[in-house]
Every structure is written in structure tokens, then in C-alpha cells.
Amino acid sequence: MILDSETKAVELPDDHGTELRLWLRLLTCTTLIEGEVRGRLRERFGVTLPRFDLMAQLDKVSDGMTLSDLSKRMMVSNGNVTGLVERLVESGHLDRRTSETDRRVQFIRLTKLGRAEFRKMAAEHEKWIADIFGDLSPKDIRELMRLLAKAKGSAQRSAKARTG
């Protein structure tokens, strides 16, 4: 550790240790919660997290979404969504309907069963999340929301600068 004359830590010219520690903490935090949610979904409903997430996207709309929309919203690859939808159609939770005007496009919807099951899961899920964040005050939450929004913006700026 480098200290100056007043015994205060001094930054090295290229020390990015604080950012790195922040990233590791963010990752740890998310992994921890994600694992907890995954376990509860599995244990309580026998459903996987990706399937739950996909159904959550579809629950927000009434008239269906395309596969491309889903992959953008979920931030996963196109091929990934193809497989997920396939399995959820198979199990009767989803419904696919080819567009009349563009035969490449498929509209994916929750079936009656799918929506009913999702709503049941979502209600519990929301309580789990509330409990998981239960030690945070409303002010903590607001502040975290604000800082994460800033971090997200920063990351998007950085990503855009890389790929052009």
C-alpha cells in the first residue's frame, strides 16, 4: 500500500482496483440472488429460470411477441430462444402462430395454461424478491436504482464505443 505524508492511500497512476472490486461484488450479488431464485423456482414449481423469464416477457403483452423481440428483451441469442420456445410449446405453455403478412415471423403467446401458471409463480416470486431485499430501506433501494441506472448507461457507452 502506498501512503502519502498524511497516511492516506494514494492512487497509482493506473490503478483500477476499485472498479474491479465493484464488478466482482456486483457479480457475486447477482449470482447469489439468481441461484436463490433458481432454486426456489425449481423446488416450488419445477420450472427453470430461463423459462420463467421468457414467460415473464410474454405476460407483459396480450397479443404475442416475435422470437426476435424475445431475444432482444431477454438479452440472449436468437438460437437460444428457438430452443426455449420449442420446449415451452411442447409443454403446452406457449402457442406459436405464423404471421399472415410475413411468413418468416412467428408470434409467440402464452396459452391459457401458460398464463395461469405464470401468474401463480410470479406472485410468489415477487414475495421472494421482496424478502431477499428485505434489509434495504426504501432510500437504499432508490439509491441503488439510481446508481445501477448510471452503471448501465456507462456500460452501454463503453460497449458501443467498442463495436462502433
Added chain:
Amino acid sequence: MILDSETKAVELPDDHGTELRLWLRLLTCTTLIEGEVRGRLRERFGVTLPRFDLMAQLDKVSDGMTLSDLSKRMMVSNGNVTGLVERLVESGHLDRRTSETDRRVQFIRLTKLGRAEFRKMAAEHEKWIADIFGDLSPKDIRELMRLLAKAKGSAQRSAKARTG
């Protein structure tokens, strides 16, 4: 939206919407950054994120770690680590050595090649992270660290309450 007589939003008795939104934002933020790092590691070094993470754990120690240690530190399953280590031994980055005193245990170390390659990657990685969080002030970072620590503690408390 429910409004009271002074046109101010009123919480429903069981509304946990803010926590849910916080979780989604946390997840989005992490997924975004993780994807960015994954892409850069792949593009720049042809390495996957899990392999980089595993090597990062090993780089912190000089005398090796067991598979169990690795799986705890990385917060992934035991079987997962078995496969990852296998592939990294195969590629010459890792080295396994059975314990003298307990023949179930294997100490995993970075090879000379592994450590050299990791150090090179880590140096760039740190710069990427610094850039990704570049818009955050030192104060923002401190505050995020603090709030994420609190969130982590809360999540651990909740997880512990579930499994006992």
C-alpha cells in the same frame, strides 16, 4: 395506479414492485457487463469467461487450491469445476497434483504458461472494467459498494432462512 386525496401514489398493502424492479435492473446491468466482458475475452484472447474466472481464483494463491475450494469461491457446482479443470489441464494452463495425506484431494495450480497468459489477460481485463464503469465517480463507486454489500447480506439472510 391508486392515488390518495392529495394525488400522491399510495402503496398497496402487498406491493413489492420496487424490489422487483431493483432486481431486474441489477440483473440487466450484470448481464450487460458480463456479455461485454465475455465478448472481449473471446475476441481478444479466445478464452471463455468461466475459464478466465477459474484462472483468476488460482492466480490469487501460489500453492494451489482444491476443486472444492474452487467451486465454493466461484459459486458453481462441483461437477462444473471438474469439467472446467479437465479442459484447462488439457490445454496446458493447469496442473493437478494429488494430496499426499488425503488421496481424494487434488491441488490445482496454474502452470507457468497458465499464469503468464492469465496475467496478460487480467491486465487488459482490468482496463475494460475501468472503462465500463468510467462514468461513475469515486463517490458513486463507494456508495454502490456499500449498498451492494448490504444487498448481499440481505440475500444471504434470506437464503439461510429458507434452507435452515
Added chain:
DNA sequence: GCCAATTGCTTGAGGGTTAAAGAAATTGTC
């Protein structure tokens, strides 16, 4: 010493995930 419980690791089944390549349909331009 014996044996049950525990610990460290591997295996196998079932999924999830990406990047890259490709098939099918549409659009824009001439």
C-alpha cells in the same frame, strides 16, 4: 479395529448458452 457418517470428486441426464453458418422470406432499387 470396526463401521457409519462425512468429505472430495466424478459421472450422467437434462438443459441452457453462444457464435457462426445457413435457409427462407421480404424489401428496396433498378
Added chain:
DNA sequence: GACAATTTCTTTAACCCTCAAGCAATTGGC
């Protein structure tokens, strides 16, 4: 209308990941 570029979706190979079951070695009582 022709046809190149684009868009939507699927396929493939390789990998990542979990959970549960199982094997091998060790430990702790007795």
C-alpha cells in the same frame, strides 16, 4: 420483374451448468 441486401428464424458444434447419484478415501465414535 430481377436480384442483391436484409431480416427472421433454425441448426450445429462446442461448451457451460445443475442436480442427483455414486464411488473412493477419510474421520470419528465405540
